[in-house]
Amino acid sequence: MDFAEAINALAGKIRDKKRGIETEEATKNAFIMPFISSVLGYDVFDPSEVVPEFVADVGVKRGEKIDYAILKNGEVRMLVECKKIGEPLNLRHASQLFRYFAVTSARIAILTNGQAYQVYTDGDAPNVMDEKPFLVFDLLDIDRTLIPEMQKLSKDSFDLDSVINAAEELKYIGMIKRIMASEIKTPSDDWIRYFVSRAYAGKATQKVVDQFRPLVTKATSQYIGDQVNDRLENALGGDLPNAGSIEASLPAGAVTVEVDSVSAPDPDIVTTDEELEGFNIVRAIAVAEVAPERIVHRDAKTYFAVLLDDNNRKPIIRLHLNGKSVKYVTTFENGNKMGARYDIASVVDIYKVAEQIRSVIREYAREDVVAPVS
Incomplete structure (x- = not known):
C-alpha cells in the first residue's frame, strides 16, 4: 500500500482500538511502532534502524532514556518521545527531547501520543530544539496537504535538507491555520x-x-x-x-x-490541453452574450466545468473529454439542473451546441434582473 493508504489503515486501527488502550507501553505497541514501521517504513526489529529505549548520557543525567531513536547509516536522524493515547502533548513533560537533541546528531524530534504528532527541528538556533513544532498532525483528522511533508520523514523518501528548508514555512502556516480555526470556533x-x-x-x-x-x-x-x-x-x-x-x-x-x-487544490486533477481548447471554444461562443472575462473554468476529477461569473450555481457546460472511447458534453439550458448530454467526436464539435450555450447564459441574465420594488 502507498503512504496515504498506510496512514488510513493505521487511523482505522486507532479508531477501533483506542478506547481499550490504558498505558504508554500499550500505546507504543498498538499505534506508535506501527506508525514507525508501516507508515514511515523503518524496520522496528532492526537495531541499525530503530533503537528502543535509546540512552545517551547527558551531563549529570545518566541512564536517561528516549523512547525511540531512528538511525540512518549509523547516525541518529530522529528522536521519538511517546505519551499515552489521549494524553495532551506538552513539551514540559518531554524534557529528554531537548537534552538528547543537543548531544546527538538528530535534527528531527517527534512527540506523540500515538494519534497526535508534533515534529520539531532546530530552525531557531543550531543544535537547540525549537519550542514550537513545525509539523502538527492528527491521524484521525489528517490534513491531506501535509501528507507530502510527512512522507519526507519516511525511510524511502527521507530528505533532511528538504525537511529543514520547509520547516519554517510549515511552522508559521500551521500556527496561522490553528489560530484561524480557533477564531472561527x-x-x-x-x-x-x-x-x-x-x-x-x-x-x-x-x-x-x-x-x-x-x-x-x-x-x-x-x-x-x-x-x-x-x-x-x-x-x-x-x-x-x-x-x-x-x-x-x-x-x-x-x-x-x-x-x-476547503480551497486546497486536488493533486489528482490534471487539466489537459484538450480541455483548455474546449474552454476557449465555449468562451468564443459565449462572447455573443457576455464579456469574455465572465466565462471561467473549474476542473474536477470527472469533468471540466465552464461557469458564468465563477459561480457554481451558474454552470454553462461540462466537458467530459477524458474517456478512452466516448467524449460528450453536458449543457444546462431550459433550467435543466441535471443537464442534457450530447456525444461528440472531437472538441471542435462543441460548436454544435453553440445555441444551447448562448441560451443558458441568456437565462442566467434574466434571473439576475431584479424587479423594481413597488
Missing part, C-alpha cells in the same frame, strides 16, 4: 473588532463588539457552508438538493473547518 474580541472596523461606521465599543459576535460567527459559518456546498456540488456533478443545509444543520460553534482545507 470561538471568536476573540480582536477578531470581532477586525470586522466591526470594516462593516460598522460607529465606534467599536465593547457593547458593539458583543452585538457583532453572533453576527460574525453566523457569517463565518454560512461562508464555510457555502464553500463546502460548492465543493460537493462540483464533485457530485450537480446542485445539492438542499443547498445551504450543511451550515444550517450544524450546532452553534461547531464549525471548525480550516480555511485551506
Whole structure:
C-alpha cells in the first residue's frame, strides 16, 4: 500500500482500538511502532534502524532514556518521545527531547501520543530544539496537504535538507491555520473588532463588539457552508438538493473547518490541453452574450466545468473529454439542473451546441434582473 493508504489503515486501527488502550507501553505497541514501521517504513526489529529505549548520557543525567531513536547509516536522524493515547502533548513533560537533541546528531524530534504528532527541528538556533513544532498532525483528522511533508520523514523518501528548508514555512502556516480555526470556533474580541472596523461606521465599543459576535460567527459559518456546498456540488456533478443545509444543520460553534482545507487544490486533477481548447471554444461562443472575462473554468476529477461569473450555481457546460472511447458534453439550458448530454467526436464539435450555450447564459441574465420594488 502507498503512504496515504498506510496512514488510513493505521487511523482505522486507532479508531477501533483506542478506547481499550490504558498505558504508554500499550500505546507504543498498538499505534506508535506501527506508525514507525508501516507508515514511515523503518524496520522496528532492526537495531541499525530503530533503537528502543535509546540512552545517551547527558551531563549529570545518566541512564536517561528516549523512547525511540531512528538511525540512518549509523547516525541518529530522529528522536521519538511517546505519551499515552489521549494524553495532551506538552513539551514540559518531554524534557529528554531537548537534552538528547543537543548531544546527538538528530535534527528531527517527534512527540506523540500515538494519534497526535508534533515534529520539531532546530530552525531557531543550531543544535537547540525549537519550542514550537513545525509539523502538527492528527491521524484521525489528517490534513491531506501535509501528507507530502510527512512522507519526507519516511525511510524511502527521507530528505533532511528538504525537511529543514520547509520547516519554517510549515511552522508559521500551521500556527496561522490553528489560530484561524480557533477564531472561527470561538471568536476573540480582536477578531470581532477586525470586522466591526470594516462593516460598522460607529465606534467599536465593547457593547458593539458583543452585538457583532453572533453576527460574525453566523457569517463565518454560512461562508464555510457555502464553500463546502460548492465543493460537493462540483464533485457530485450537480446542485445539492438542499443547498445551504450543511451550515444550517450544524450546532452553534461547531464549525471548525480550516480555511485551506476547503480551497486546497486536488493533486489528482490534471487539466489537459484538450480541455483548455474546449474552454476557449465555449468562451468564443459565449462572447455573443457576455464579456469574455465572465466565462471561467473549474476542473474536477470527472469533468471540466465552464461557469458564468465563477459561480457554481451558474454552470454553462461540462466537458467530459477524458474517456478512452466516448467524449460528450453536458449543457444546462431550459433550467435543466441535471443537464442534457450530447456525444461528440472531437472538441471542435462543441460548436454544435453553440445555441444551447448562448441560451443558458441568456437565462442566467434574466434571473439576475431584479424587479423594481413597488
